Amino acid sequence: MARFARERGRHCRVRLSVISFWKKLAAFSGPGYLVAVGYMDPGNWATDLAGGSAYGYLLLSVVLAASLMAMLLQALAAKLGIAAGLDLAQACRLHYRPSARVALWLLCEIAIIACDLAEVIGTALALKLLFGIPLVIGVCLTAADVLLVLGLQRSGFRWLERFIIALLALIAGCFIVELVLARPEWGAAAAGLIPHPDIIADPSKLYLAIGILGATVMPHNLYLHSSVVQARRMKEEIGKAETLRLATIDSTVALTLAFFVNAAILMLAAATFHAAGRTDIADISQAFHMLTPMLGAGVASTLFAVALLASGQNSTLTGTLAGQIVMEGFVELRIQPWLRRLITRLLAVVPAACVAIWYGDGGETRLLVLSQVILSLQLPFAVVPLVRFTGDRAMMGEFVNGRWLGIAAHAVAALVIGLNLILLWSLR
Template sequence: MASPLHQPTDPTGVRAHVGIDGARPDAGWRRARETPSLAEAYRTVEVVRGSWFRKLLAFAGPGYLVAVGYMDPGNWATDLAGGSRFGYTLLSVILLSNLMAVLLQGLASKLGIVTGRDLAQACRDHYSKPVGVVLWLLCEIAIAACDLAEVIGSAIALNLLFGLPLTWGIVVTSLDVLLVLMLQHKGFRLLEALVIALIATVGLCFLFELIISRPDLLGVARGFVPTPQILANPEMLYIAISILGATVMPHNLYLHSSVVQTRRYELSAEGKREAVRFAFLDSTIALSFALFINAAILIVAAATFHRSGNTGVAEIQDAHKLLTPLLGVGGASTVFALALLASGQNSTLTGTLAGQIVMEGFLDIRLRPWVRRLITRAIAIVPAAIVSIVYGESGTAKLLVLSQVILSLQLSFAVYPLVLFTSDRVKMGQFANAAWLKALAWLVAIVIASLNAWLLLQTARAFFAE
């Protein structure tokens, strides 16, 4: 009899996945699982036997693909605004958002490992077809909005570094689709390695910015402690919720539940339990880097702009223009722009991958990867190019903010099914969320939905007041 690690499989890989403790794998679902998620990379990364550390290295990677979405250009504007206007106070919001992200991403990886379905497939197999189509459309809009922020961020970085006009920067940025295809064709580990290298680039850039900005360390420590002042000040609360909306990204939940299945872990109950543990550890470590980078952006903004009285800095171009003169260190602005370029390119790599996962998962449509990615990129590039041509820099800045509002609107439509599925004992068996975890997950889902609803209401009121 074949071992769980090398079970017989059909061409689609469906029979490679067994149920929990040998039970029927489709128990609790309206439809049977038909095809694996991200079929070209499914179970292609071997999990080596050996020490705990070697296993950790084997599972390391998917968490970093996910963490990229928590430090994309869409986060920069909210972090810059929070730091320049209110100093270190909103660091506690970044910490709280990151803790929520750790919880939700842990649930997403568990769903993928235990059920053999990514979140999109799980929605398709649980809900009726009309509901599934609506959820797919909402998710596609969110991915397009996220891709829009990444394209604009990369184009702004190219403009700041090389003086390339925004419109041409948007066109150049579109070519990274070809890079994703090339890397994935050569192996999923290579794609993960590039993403980790770009994260390290962003991290080193902001470590440099932190050192030269000389922040008030006591003020930074106090900033990580929540204060009632955030709730009492409407302007502060608005930016705080914007930070939350920009930090917890809906497409990352779909992405994570899929990419964890690239590991060839044992499909027994014990093998899945081990995979869940290592996947959670991988994403938690990776999200710690995202916490550092988001906090660093806010700290640099507070130490540079808030301290000098430039409390109105909220746009990336303004921050770039003022960094070198205010800090008195040559190259500070260039390093800032380099970090933005690395962040934007990193986010586009994972954003296009998420687009493929969502279309295949919800609709079970198998397009060639290059066709799927061209569609995703075209949806983002066309509005970005039009706005940059007609309105220039001011228009792209507003488009960046709008993209984050759209992401906030979609978030609950991803979080609610995720918590529902992972709390269902019929679907998850012994891996279903414990009572305390279920209560905590639902609390996070309700808080996110409430805060994002408030953010959307305030944004709409401000828009119609103009």
């Protein structure tokens, strides 16, 4: 009886420990999904659609590699915020000279504007496809989303997270239905997860690959994540080590969802367009109009546009938060969130409206792909400081990067820089 009682007590303790872990994870979850939003914004759609229609499943390996890199980099960003108590912008302000600090800040602002440009275009296209609103008017209407941001921020951070998670679920649900309708070749898709040297050798494939990298690994998300995890740590009375573990799980799960959404977009294009010989479909509007006749289901195009609209609105929210964190961290300048949002959005609306007027939908899509390449070119200026700071024992203490993590982090930084140099060389 005594032995039975001991065993029962041990099982009870294990069960309570498991329950406690899941309760803590549920309480902590949220920052990872804020970050994951940026990894499935409208910019991803243009690059993934173009890659899938032109090259089938070949660039799935790029989507996978970019997602794995994102998981590593976001884990490092969370570690910086939790261990050092600083977001990436604050760390740069404290450890770099004023000239370097200003340069990094301006580069980050360019990345945020490029990201916002993708959101403007994506949302305007979705409004046009769903409701027939002219593209130029749709672009102008996106300036009003500042009201949505303000309303959610005033309701509390948890409500903001819930809204974002709900939209993520909507996007994922839409693409699950799309893949069921498209019936992709799963064997070919699995083969596409293996990298092929032809991606580097062919400039057109490399351009799209770097566009996918820029659309997947977002520079400003590193600043955002390193900040938002600190607020959650202050609310939860747990140690730094456990906080870091929960933050890593949170972001990894959320980014896994982002990977499946990005892979689904590329697979949808490969199964629907590339398989039918339509390798020229690189335009979101084209894809919308072709999905219903090619899949034989009237709901296909509608689901596509609904997911695009949800994607644009989701990215709008996190872009605003990242912009505030970057401005306050680098130059300690605080302005009202609505004013910050309005300035950033107007800087994106003007070029988008001009392109919509002069070139139409095709020009908008080209601008969308270009915005993602710009993001990729800005990425090293966020990655290199992040790797440096998380490898600094004086700043990180016992949470400094270990040997193998340090090697992986430096390898990712070198790969990002190398791919960007190759891109610049190919475009000379």
